Amino acid sequence: MTGTSTIKSNSQHAIAIFAKNPKAGQVKTRLAKGTSPEFAVQFYKLCLKKITATFLKTQTSTPIKVYWTLPDNDTSENFPHFDIIKQGPGQLGDKLAFVQKQLFDIGHKRVSLVGSDSPHIDEAFYTEFYKQSLGNDSAFIGPTTDGGFYIFSTTIKTTKEFLSVKYSQDTTTSQLLKSLADSGVNPKSLDIGFDIDERKDLSTLEILLKTKSHPSFEDLKLLEHINSL
Numbered sequence: 001m002t003g004t005s006t007i008k009s010n011s012q013h014a015i016a017i018f019a020k021n022p023k024a025g026q027v028k029t030r031l032a033k034g035t036s037p038e039f040a041v042q043f044y045k046l047c048l049k050k051i052t053a054t055f056l057k058t059q060t061s062t063p064i065k066v067y068w069t070l071p072d073n074d075t076s077e078n079f080p081h082f083d084i085i086k087q088g089p090g091q092l093g094d095k096l097a098f099v100q101k102q103l104f105d106i107g108h109k110r111v112s113l114v115g116s117d118s119p120h121i122d123e124a125f126y127t128e129f130y131k132q133s134l135g136n137d138s139a140f141i142g143p144t145t146d147g148g149f150y151i152f153s154t155t156i157k158t159t160k161e162f163l164s165v166k167y168s169q170d171t172t173t174s175q176l177l178k179s180l181a182d183s184g185v186n187p188k189s190l191d192i193g194f195d196i197d198e199r200k201d202l203s204t205l206e207i208l209l210k211t212k213s214h215p216s217f218e219d220l221k222l223l224e225h226i227n228s229l
Contacts, residue, residue: 011065013133014108015058015126016085016099017051019116021074028117034199035229043196045078046225050119050218052081057123062130065108069099092167096152097159104157112140112153117195119222120208121150129153129190139180139187143173150193152176158185202226 020027022044024037032040055066068079072086088098096113103111110133133140133153142151147170161179165172180187196205209215209223 011063012109013062013064013112013130014067014103014106014110015055015064015112015114016067016069016103017055017082017114017116018069018087018095018099019048019079020071021078022048028196030198031196031201039225039229043222043225044117046218046222047116047119047196048078050216050222051116053216053218054119054121054123054126056081058126058130061123061127064126064130067103069095093162093165097157097162100154100162101157101159110153110155112151114151115195117197118150118193119196119218120205121193132188137188139185140190141173141177141187142190143192145192145194146170146197147174148172148195149176150195151190152187154185154187156185158183161185202229 022041024032024041027044028040031043035043058064059066066082068076068082068084069087070076070079070084072088076084085099085102087095090098099113100111112129112133129140129151138156139154139158140151141149141153144150148168149172158180161176161183164179165175169175177187194201194204196202206223206226209219209226212219215223
């Protein structure tokens with residue numbers, strides 16, 4: 001695992017992908033309840049492959065520097081191509097704050113935090129987002145239909161705000177926005193998205209994948225896996 005003390009980057013914009021080792025009982029647990037632990041783990045592995053392909057393209061089309069961020073005890077064999085940084089101890093708010101701080105301390109001027117369960121978000125989105133991030137808005141948030149968010153991006157540390165939020169609730173994003181507003185930060189809202197938490201979310205993903213004009217190899221493997229149910 002790469003320590004931040006050994007990482008150097010000239011890129012002003014960093015994206016950190018929050019991920020975990022794909023093990024039964026540790027990833028996609030709600031999806032596993034509606035399908036099976038084996039299905040959920042394989043689905044998550046396919047998500048990681050799609051996300052890797054997406055961000056390899058993103059690093060080619062933009063100056064963004066991409067990182068994996070993993071729990072402290074996770075191993076790195078499933079996470080190629082990008083430097084790896086630790087999430088640190090504590091709950092999700094602690095981890096978001098810790099990762100954000102590390103990347104600002106390295107020297108990045110903008111830090112974007114994303115999850116690993118929205119495989120439908122393609123390189124085109126991140127390329128367009130990078131262009132938007134060059135404007136005057138200091139912060140961005142991409143809300144999800146379940147009340148969470150699929151991306152949070154800012155040019156300032158938001159430790160206090162992260163720690164004030166209760167996560168995995170239908171009010172998570174609204175709590176974060178209120179805390180940020182109390183600190184004088186008003187993120188620009190991006191399009192509403194979704195992530196894959198439960199079996200019902202697979203139907204939405206399946207429709208998106210089936211209607212893509214040029215699906216990637218990774219898209220087709222995800223679709224094949226969904227259709228195996």
